[in-house]
Amino acid sequence: MPVSDAQVLALRAFLSHATDEMAPLAYQLGDTGITGYLRLADTALSLLARRRFPRYSNADLVRYVASVRRERLSEGDAYDINPVVGEDVMRFSLGVPVLPQPPQDRLQAVIALLDALSVSELHTAADIDELLAEARVLGDQWLAGEQR
Amino acid sequence: MAVSDAQVATLRAQLAGRLDEHLRLLGQIDSASDRKAYSALVVASFCEAVERRFGRDGSAADVVDFVADVRATSNDAARKINPRAAERLIRGVYTDEDVSEVSPDQKRELYVLLLPALIGDEQFDEAALDEFLKNSRRLADQWLN
Numbered sequence: 001m002p003v004s005d006a007q008v009l010a011l012r013a014f015l016s017h018a019t020d021e022m023a024p025l026a027y028q029l030g031d032t033g034i035t036g037y038l039r040l041a042d043t044a045l046s047l048l049a050r051r052r053f054p055r056y057s058n059a060d061l062v063r064y065v066a067s068v069r070r071e072r073l074s075e076g077d078a079y080d081i082n083p084v085v086g087e088d089v090m091r092f093s094l095g096v097p098v099l100p101q102p103p104q105d106r107l108q109a110v111i112a113l114l115d116a117l118s119v120s121e122l123h124t125a126a127d128i129d130e131l132l133a134e135a136r137v138l139g140d141q142w143l144a145g146e147q148r
Numbered sequence: 149m150a151v152s153d154a155q156v157a158t159l160r161a162q163l164a165g166r167l168d169e170h171l172r173l174l175g176q177i178d179s180a181s182d183r184k185a186y187s188a189l190v191v192a193s194f195c196e197a198v199e200r201r202f203g204r205d206g207s208a209a210d211v212v213d214f215v216a217d218v219r220a221t222s223n224d225a226a227r228k229i230n231p232r233a234a235e236r237l238i239r240g241v242y243t244d245e246d247v248s249e250v251s252p253d254q255k256r257e258l259y260v261l262l263l264p265a266l267i268g269d270e271q272f273d274e275a276a277l278d279e280f281l282k283n284s285r286r287l288a289d290q291w292l293n
Contacts, residue, residue, distance in 0.1 A: 059226070062219045062220045062226055065216075066212050066213055066215075066216030066231075069209075070209040073207075073208050073209045073212065077208065080208075084230065084231065
């Protein structure tokens with residue numbers, strides 16, 4: 001199923017840090033829609049990760065994930081993410097194959113990293129719209145590739 | 149049971165970066181009681197080094213940064229050092245952090261990998277290193293007795 005307008009709307013709320021809108025929009029997607037939403041989030045993460053790290057070393061990713069954790073720990077231990085999973089999510093987003101990770105840990109890492117990258121890489125509503133348009137096209141291409 | 153001069157010399161060689169000498173001396177620690185005393189010295193040194201580095205109120209974020217910096221020194225370090233386990237072990241020295249999920253083998257490896265990094269920034273001269281080891285030895289002897 002291609003990326004829907006509702007999924008794009010929900011991710012726009014997340015990337016805009018519109019916390020009041022985010023939860024109801026994600027809830028309205030239902031079980032089926034949420035899968036596509038997470039795929040779109042993965043695609044957006046991949047695009048942002050490549051912008052942030054056009055070139056990188058392993059040390060860059062280790063330090064970046066640590067910096068994201070440091071920021072989140074200031075909100076409390078519950079906001080921490082698994083660092084090994086976070087580093088693997090970044091590697092995967094940058095095109096490096098990684099072993100499967102525990103789904104819950106992975107989801108938390110994707111949300112945390114997407115949140116952090118959106119703060120540093122997206123400065124205006126137009127930046128968000130541009131990213132979402134690109135992610136939607138790419139998400140549909142990935143889906144078409146999987147269905148072949 | 150107490151820590152011996154030879155055991156102190158073994159750890160001293162490692163912390164001074166004389167790895168060939170360290171490995172040669174380590175090979176001479178062969179009885180179970182010697183290994184127990186040497187392990188106590190390493191753990192005591194680790195605790196001593198953590199307290200010097202983080203005091204008693206180092207934040208979780210400070211520890212995250214420290215472990216990340218150590219892991220960022222090489223791909224080998226990044227692979228060998230599990231960040232969560234390392235952070236727990238460090239915070240376990242001065243908080244009630246639960247370290248039960250860190251296996252004994254993992255602890256042994258982490259002590260060895262983290263200890264040189266913990267004291268690395270201190271740039272000990274010979275006298276300061278001796279003082280550090282003297283304090284560690286005193287602590288280890290207390291545990292052994």
